[in-house]
Amino acid sequence: MASIDWSSLSHEDLELLRLALAAACRGPFFEDWEFGTLMGVTRSEMGEVVAAMSTTPVRWPDEAPEFFGVAANNALVNLWGYPLSEREVEALAADWGVQRPDIGEFLDRQRTPRR
Numbered sequence: 068m069a070s071i072d073w074s075s076l077s078h079e080d081l082e083l084l085r086l087a088l089a090a091a092c093r094g095p096f097f098e099d100w101e102f103g104t105l106m107g108v109t110r111s112e113m114g115e116v117v118a119a120m121s122t123t124p125v126r127w128p129d130e131a132p133e134f135f136g137v138a139a140n141n142a143l144v145n146l147w148g149y150p151l152s153e154r155e156v157e158a159l160a161a162d163w164g165v166q167r168p169d170i171g172e173f174l175d176r177q178r179t180p181r182r
Contacts, residue, residue: 070136
């Protein structure tokens with residue numbers, strides 16, 4: 068997948084990203100012992116990204132460190148593709164406002180070359 072220009076995302080995409088980051092960081096989906104391996108960042112670093120995106124309206128932080136993009140990409144990819152239980156998928160939607168099909172659609176759009 069080509070590198071995502073996080074600063075050019077729509078408001079809807081940024082909101083999905085904000086919710087997904089919060090779910091990945093604070094939710095019960097990823098055990099502490101594997102979090103860093105899956106996400107490429109620590110839970111604390113992902114928390115920094117979540118905090119930075121807590122603006123209203125939501126926006127990608129100016130001059131974001133490189134690890135912000137790593138955290139964002141890996142949160143989306145793992146919430147979409149990690150083998151979550153049916154109960155966890157339901158909790159992701161009900162408790163965190165994140166629908167797996169929305170993540171898949173976002174990732175598909177990012178893979179499609181722009182003309």
